[in-house]
Amino acid sequence: MKKNTAAQSIQELQFFGEFGGVNPSISDSSTYTFLSAQSMADTFEGKTEGCYLYSRHSSPSGLYLSEALAKMEATESAHVFASGMGAITSVILQLCKSGDHVVSSRTVYGGTYAFMKNFAPKLTIETSFVDIVNLKAVENAIQKNTKVLYCETVSNPLMEVANIQALAKIAQKHKLTLVVDNTFTPLALRPKELGADVIIHSLTKFINGSSDTLGGAVCASEEFINKLKDVNDGAAMLLGQTLDSLRAASVLKNLRTLPIRMKQHSTNALYLAKAFQSLGFRVIYPGLNSAKSHEIMKNQMDESIGFGGLFCVDLGSLENANLFMEMLQHKNLGYLAVSLGFYKTLFSAPGSSTSSEIPENEQKEMGLSKGLVRFSIGLDYNIHHTFEEMKSCLEALKIKPSSMSI
Numbered sequence: 389m390k391k392n393t394a395a396q397s398i399q400e401l402q403f404f405g406e407f408g409g410v411n412p413s414i415s416d417s418s419t420y421t422f423l424s425a426q427s428m429a430d431t432f433e434g435k436t437e438g439c440y441l442y443s444r445h446s447s448p449s450g451l452y453l454s455e456a457l458a459k460m461e462a463t464e465s466a467h468v469f470a471s472g473m474g475a476i477t478s479v480i481l482q483l484c485k486s487g488d489h490v491v492s493s494r495t496v497y498g499g500t501y502a503f504m505k506n507f508a509p510k511l512t513i514e515t516s517f518v519d520i521v522n523l524k525a526v527e528n529a530i531q532k533n534t535k536v537l538y539c540e541t542v543s544n545p546l547m548e549v550a551n552i553q554a555l556a557k558i559a560q561k562h563k564l565t566l567v568v569d570n571t572f573t574p575l576a577l578r579p580k581e582l583g584a585d586v587i588i589h590s591l592t593k594f595i596n597g598s599s600d601t602l603g604g605a606v607c608a609s610e611e612f613i614n615k616l617k618d619v620n621d622g623a624a625m626l627l628g629q630t631l632d633s634l635r636a637a638s639v640l641k642n643l644r645t646l647p648i649r650m651k652q653h654s655t656n657a658l659y660l661a662k663a664f665q666s667l668g669f670r671v672i673y674p675g676l677n678s679a680k681s682h683e684i685m686k687n688q689m690d691e692s693i694g695f696g697g698l699f700c701v702d703l704g705s706l707e708n709a710n711l712f713m714e715m716l717q718h719k720n721l722g723y724l725a726v727s728l729g730f731y732k733t734l735f736s737a738p739g740s741s742t743s744s745e746i747p748e749n750e751q752k753e754m755g756l757s758k759g760l761v762r763f764s765i766g767l768d769y770n771i772h773h774t775f776e777e778m779k780s781c782l783e784a785l786k787i788k789p790s791s792m793s794i
């Protein structure tokens with residue numbers, strides 16, 4: 389029997405609410421009763437299955453969402469967090485103690501980079517940042533005390549695609565835990581099947597998709613998830629970053645439309661990426677045949693979902709980028725905002741916003757030019773029309789492709 393794809397897997401679960409509802413009932417309680425004093429004591433010692441104790445540990449609504457996400461990522465278990473950063477920091481602190489070392493991609497989410505670079509060293513957990521597509525550099529950065537190899541499936545904002553299978557081999561050889569942030573490519577990529585150990589999501593982005601809440605998730609083995617939730621030593625339990633029940637229930641409902649949303653985001657992004665490229669602009673999108681990451685992405689992905697909703701266009705200068713973004717917002721073609729995965733297009737200039745913590749000379753070396761605009765393309769029904777409007781903005785502002793970008 390052929391194995392289900394991630395998109396099919398999230399439809400496998402059947403939930404019934406308390407009154408036979410088609411949605412599971414929401415647990416509106418922070419604490420839970422026990423029928424006997426003995427079962428309370430047993431639960432504290434982790435001896436009981438299926439007993440709820442206190443919602444920071446777990447709640448029925450949190451478990452429903454966790455179960456669905458574990459199915460999606462083909463992992464044994466999952467746990468949901470109050471934000472993506474809550475998930476990321478808990479995983480690092482669970483895997484590393486004082487004196488340990490992390491090897492991370494240098495192009496990770498800004499908050500992740502800041503945590504590893506500025507915060508974790510206060511606990512003497514040091515990180516070496518490397519170019520994740522340079523496998524030699526990755527291996528060379530590994531030290532005796534390295535515990536974690538960390539990357540994102542597709543990097544922000546340059547859309548470099550990590551070769552997860554190759555990274556998994558390196559991690560195995562050196563007995564490291566491979567942690568992969570799959571926020572940009574839910575359903576399209578399934579890192580577990582490529583050899584990753586721990587998969588992280590910011591639910592805030594595509595998975596919830598309505599820009600109304602923060603949320604995060606860790607998908608991993610039952611053993612690791614239980615460690616995170618351990619009442620005596622678990623980072624999720626003790627740092628207290630658990631997702632609230634009401635939000636868990638609302639994210640679960642939005643998860644159901646993720647397959648059709650991801651397809652539409654991808655179709656629209658591919659259309660616009662090709663259209664901007666045909667005008668002569670430098671476009672970064674793994675879906676383009678000309679992209680450096682095209683083949684590696686193709687080898688790892690579920691092609692029915694597509695190459696994702698994000699791409700970058702180089703408009704030559706920060707001034708051009710700013711004028712263009714302001715005009716797009718003025719014409720109601722999207723919002724000048726960070727984040728991604730919304731029904732409407734969101735755009736920002738990463739060099740001066742989400743990637744501004746990267747020093748200027750490094751930005752230049754990476755190809756992160758000042759005029760780069762990152763788009764998270766929305767669910768526009770008529771993307772051809774959207775492009776015509778965008779093109780007229782470019783014409784009105786007299787923005788032309790320049791040979792001297794970067």
Ligand SMILES: *Cc1c(COP(=O)(O)O)cnc(C)c1O
Pocket residue numbers: 471472473474497499500540544569571572590591592593602603604
């Ligand atoms: C947004 C984001 C995060 C952080 O998630 P929050 O929910 O904002 O805490 C982590 N990784 C990636 C790739 C992101 O885009």
